[in-house]
Amino acid sequence: MWRHGQTAWNVERRFQGSTDITLTETGVAQARRAARLLAALKPDAIVASDLKRAATTAAELSAVTGLEVAHDAGLRETYAGQWQGLTHEEIIERFGEQYAAWKRGEPVRRGGGELETEVADRAAPVVLGHADKLPGGGTLVVVSHGGTIRTTIGRLLGLESRSWEALGGLSNCCWSVLGEGARGWRLLEHNAGTLPEPVLGDDD
Secondary structure, three states, X not given: OEEOOOEHHHHOOEOOOOOOOOEOHHHHHHHHHHHHHHHOOOOOEEXXXXXXXXXXXXXXXXXXXXXXXXXXXXXXXXXXXXXXXXXXXXXXXXXXXXXXXXXXXXXXXHHHOOOHHHHHHHHHHHHHHHHHOOOOOOOEEEEEOHHHHHHHHHHHHOOOHHHHHHOOOOOOOOEEEEEEEOOEEEEEEEEEOOOOOOOOOOOO
């Protein structure tokens, strides 16, 4: 699960949501660097949000691996209505109660938009559908957005939605690694920017 590179709104701390923002030059460079690392995992398939910031990020991995990118609107970032385009400070100033309720883990339609569970409802099946098509032991790279990745991981791990916030955010062009274990999905790496190391010890 790979988050897109930097955008101008990331730098300005503006809530992007489903607004279609492009990568900055720094964002493209981040994607290019990360793609070289992720290519070493020999992915079998790439699926990405159709928003430009994710699609452009995915294109860098496609260029290195030769894999075609499948684009799916189900992987878009959370639609957040009136919050979109506002800075962090403006959201707190105008929607303080709503923001506080969201941070407490209550189901909130931020800015009149989607619930986090609704984002997971549309994104998790996309991930599972593409994962099901992989060869045995295969690797899928999912290129998406911070909020969508967090809710999808929460859903795949079977966590209650109010605790999804316990999964920290992803930095631009960092990723989380999930694998299927004997009891379902496991989170193997979170907010990583380097290749996974094998787990040596009692918990492998």
